[in-house]
Amino acid sequence: MILQNPVYAALTGPHASFAEVRGNARRYPEAVAPFLGLPGEPTEADWADAAELLGPDGVGALMRPEFEVPDSIKLDQVFDLVQFTAPADLPAADPEAVVLGADDVPEMLGLIALTDPGPFRSRTIELGTYLGIRRDGELVAMAGTRFSLPQYVEISAVCTHPSARGQGLATRLVRAVAATITATARAPFLHTGGTNTTAQRLYTSLGFTISNRMKVSIVKAV
Template sequence: MDRLLNPAYHALTGPHADLAEARGRVRKYPVDVAPFLGLPDAPTPQDWADAAELVGAGHTVALMRPELPVPDVFKVEADFDLLQYAAPPSFGVVDPEVNVLGADDVPDMLALVALTDPGPFRARTIALGTYLGLRRDGELIAMAGERMHPTGYVEISAVCTHPDHRGQGLATRLLRAVAAGIEHTGAQPFLHTGGTNTTAIRLYESLGFTVTNRMKVTVLQPR
């Protein structure tokens, strides 16, 4: 299976193996890093049972891949459609104004995410890769960074701009700046957006991004 069809699993068994919590063949990110579960490309009943044990009763986890039948060991809490996009060749552009964000920036990052809701971002999400931001008068007004790293690819995520600073092209600048770092390593940038997020879809397609897969996020809880 193409690694992009199962990015969490191929990241957690590849470049993010040092972050993975494991049971049998199943992997997941720590809860303060990301909500994602990684199942093998063709999960067996034993894999699903191991996943339920790994997640634990009363906890939820997100599965990101094309729609997959869910056995009775889990109940589905929610699901929604995603579009997966690949960046065009040589998309990245180094931007001298952006700053690399570190641990001291996490409170500001969490505040910006709470205001803009670009998707899951937690206290240790910054451990997944490089995050870049733009500040004005000391305030973090826009950011983007790297999330899942299936071998040969790096996902751009947490693309967000403060509402007071939209319409200035900041998201595009950060997309290109993050992509430049990814391309420098020889990897291919890709990203996801909600299937009904027409604003993001228009932006990505205007920049030359192309759809690679139609994905589903399924939020699961062990029974």
């Protein structure tokens, strides 16, 4: 199933132009995202290509259901993720949401550092459309699209400044980002941490359904 291996589906599909490639292994440039992609059933040769792609000091994040790594790869950390797919009635444009661009990246990185919704780097904005809500000129909430698959697009970087929480801004932005996705005739999906019960409750309340239990495995070449 394509959603069980979203990084590889993106890097061999709509995001192929971003891919750093060795054999069947794919990765995003470090300034874009930390993710590494491999086929659904990687061979020894695929793992060897991944190790070469990472290099002696490189680190990659594999996102997929639980799997075993060979001796040529060091498993550094593993995190649980829950993957959700969106209901058909989720999308709703928001008049207060503005498209964020390259000039907004420093402020976006500041909001990410404050709220820690997941990896977001200096060039992550290139992966899709990011929307924000400003109050008195300050960026107080944002969300956007990250992995782009043939039939799906991921909603990512959903975060709200602590001073603006409890106002429903995350819900509004998730709906607004979903509207940009369905406009391309694809369906929204997203991931949240396995221990982030607050986010899981939010997405469930919006009608999202669990599609997969995932792992993010941080790996290094031995």
